[in-house]
Amino acid sequence: MSISVTPSIERSLPRAAIGGLTVAAILFIAFVVLPSVGSDYLFEAILTPFLALALAGVGLNLLTGYAGQVSLGSAAFMAVGAFAAYNFNLRVPELPFLVSIVLAGLTAAGIGLIFGLPSLRLRGFYLAVSTLAAQFFVQWALTKFGWFSNDNPSGIINAPPLKIASVTFDTAVGRYLFSLGIVTVLTFLAWRLTRAQTGRNFIAVRDNQTAARVIGVPVLRTKLLAFAVSSFIIGVAGVLWAFAYLRTVEPAGFNLDRSFQILFIIIIGGLASIRGAFLGAGFIVVFPLLLSRLGGELLGGIVDSGVVEMSQRIVIGALIILFLIAEPKGLAELGRRAARRLGGRPT
Amino acid sequence: MSSATTGALLPAGDLYPFEPAGVTRDPGRSRSGPAERGADVESAQPGAERDAVLAISGVSLRFGGVTALADIDLTVAPGEIRGVIGPNGAGKSSLLNIVSGLYRPSAGHVRIAGVDFTEVPTQRLAHLGVARTFQNLALFGGLTVLENVVMGLTSTIRSGPLGQVLGLPAARREDAANRAKAEAIVAFLHLSGVAHRPAGELSYGLQKRVELARALVARPRLLLLDEPMAGMTATEKQELAAFVREARDTYGTTIVLIEHDIGVVMGLCDRVAVLDYGRKIADGTPHDIAADPLVIDAYLGVAHDADETLEIEEAV
Structure with missing residues (x-):
């Protein structure tokens, strides 16, 4: 039963270096290469929504993947972020836009904290149902009280342009780069969090609450922190969704479907994995577009477009089921396994 | 204050015992010491309770009408490996859950590191030096x-x-x-x-x-092991027993070991308490325990006359 010592550390070093290089390469492509070659369609219809949803996925993954608290209220926290940013921007015009975004995140964190309180008593499905309350309550409040939308009769507000100092990001590429910058910073901080003691506390609470309590993990505080941090990130994702992608702020953009979409993103991408949120968001955003192009080209002339769209949904649904049966741990695990196989190391 | 004590137990980067505490470094002494005191240390020697790392007194635990533990007394002296054995459902794990604050006793109190608790605060357990x-x-x-x-x-x-x-x-x-x-x-x-x-x-x-x-x-002062060897092979059991003993000898950790397997406990522990149906039926050195007729009954099936004795005791 003697076990050989050493190789683990030596093995983990080059892997960390490879990971760092990969991230650097992706960032280089995203920041430098794509803006010079991509089309407006790519940025407006694919990359910007992808970034916003990926960020929301990162936020939800902290809460659900790492801390094990299931939430169906993600879209509500996105809405809180978007409306808070709009109102801070409107009512305190001298506030720099970045500060408005941070304040919007903090507002979402506050609301998330309140709706996280049931997690102190409820777990699993019961908690998920109680987070639905956030979804319905926030949407109701935003529609009911005109103050939030500045008494706009239609309830749909045009979002003001994105601005840092005197630079305005009002082109498709500009909005994309703005989103990319914010997503990069927040994702890096989230990644740091998962690697730190606080992230380990999240996992400990998820994996064994009793053992965590005995060791001295402040279980209640950890859960509430997870809700707050997660809602902060999701709130900022909401700002990006409304300001950079839709360019309107309206409650309908943040309905229950959106919450489910974000949950699917992290399940398909991989729970408790930062990378998973991006892979999942890529799948959810890009795949339907690809399918619709393919469907349009193959069947466009023959079959009614409504039928084409319906069959796409069926195909996507079937693929999700098949995929989850084949790889329940998500795309991130699939990638990890492929990398391991390429590296020639047996599992 | 409690965090200060825990801190003192954690000299940074030091793997070796910082206190050459005689009790802990010399297993022979800690083994013979309790032996001389015999089976009922608690009542006979109030001083022992004061020095004890852990003292459980008069603890009962009832779930509805079911009595899981009835009036249990148990002291654990510094540096000893204290066994608690008993058949399935005897209340061993319940006792440990009370000490770690996962259960609240119906009666009695638990004294850890000189502080009395009617309900041990689980969140502060680590600060009290308990793992x-x-x-x-x-x-x-x-x-x-x-x-x-x-x-x-x-x-x-x-x-x-x-x-x-x-x-x-x-x-x-x-x-x-x-x-x-x-x-x-x-x-x-x-x-x-x-x-x-x-x-x-x-x-x-x-x-x-x-x-x-x-x-x-975290170098706990008191380590509670709940059936650490359950489900292990004989080799694994021996290995773990060696590790437990080494942990005590190296770090001076006081250990309470709950175990189902009598054999392991007898070789490892300085003193052993035996629980059966929520009551403590014996307490002493492994040698005493092995010879105790009540213990033999509890484990090996009940001889007829002993059964009657038990029933009489229960009636009283």
Whole structure:
């Protein structure tokens, strides 16, 4: 039963270096290469929504993947972020836009904290149902009280342009780069969090609450922190969704479907994995577009477009089921396994 | 005050006992000491209770109409390995859950490190210098072995989430120090080879050992082991027994060991208490226990006359 010592550390070093290089390469492509070659369609219809949803996925993954608290209220926290940013921007015009975004995140964190309180008593499905309350309550409040939308009769507000100092990001590429910058910073901080003691506390609470309590993990505080941090990130994702992608702020953009979409993103991408949120968001955003192009080209002339769209949904649904049966741990695990196989190391 | 004591138990980077405490360094003495005192230490020697690392007095536990524990007294002297044995359902785990605050006793109180509790605050357990393992595996499956062990130091963490995320010097130093401590314990328990594997992937025996490492890393004054050898092979049991003894001898940890397997307990423990149907039916050295007719009845089936004695006792 003697076990050989050493190789683990030596093995983990080059892997960390490879990971760092990969991230650097992706960032280089995203920041430098794509803006010079991509089309407006790519940025407006694919990359910007992808970034916003990926960020929301990162936020939800902290809460659900790492801390094990299931939430169906993600879209509500996105809405809180978007409306808070709009109102801070409107009512305190001298506030720099970045500060408005941070304040919007903090507002979402506050609301998330309140709706996280049931997690102190409820777990699993019961908690998920109680987070639905956030979804319905926030949407109701935003529609009911005109103050939030500045008494706009239609309830749909045009979002003001994105601005840092005197630079305005009002082109498709500009909005994309703005989103990319914010997503990069927040994702890096989230990644740091998962690697730190606080992230380990999240996992400990998820994996064994009793053992965590005995060791001295402040279980209640950890859960509430997870809700707050997660809602902060999701709130900022909401700002990006409304300001950079839709360019309107309206409650309908943040309905229950959106919450489910974000949950699917992290399940398909991989729970408790930062990378998973991006892979999942890529799948959810890009795949339907690809399918619709393919469907349009193959069947466009023959079959009614409504039928084409319906069959796409069926195909996507079937693929999700098949995929989850084949790889329940998500795309991130699939990638990890492929990398391991390429590296020639047996599992 | 409690955190200060815990701190004193954790000299940074020091793997060796900082206090040459005679009691803990000399197993022979700690073994013979209690032996002379005999079976009812608690009532005969109030001084022993005052010095005890753990003193349970008059603890009862009732779930509805079911009595899981009835008026249990138990003291644990510094540096000893204290066994608690008994058949299934005797209340051993319940007793440990009361000591770690997961259950609230219906009556009686628990004295840990000189402080009396009617309900032990689980959240402060680590600060009181108490660590425990669980009967069923209770590792954090999503963390690596090393990370699991680092988690054992949670109660000593000073840095906040923000400091950790931003990588402030204090947080980084703390993290590095904790990793070093964890690596030392991991090496001590011969787990270095699997240190970076997810804990959930390991074999049952190894996972049990990781749990021991996680409990030991904070250098607890009192370590509660709930059936650490359950489900192990004979070889694994012997290995773990050796580790437990070594932990006591090296770190001076006082250990309460709950075990189903009499054989292991007899070889390992300085004193053994026997529970049956929630009552303590014997308490003494392994030698005394082995000869006690009540214990033999409880374990090997009940001889007719002994059965009557029990019934009379219960009636009284």
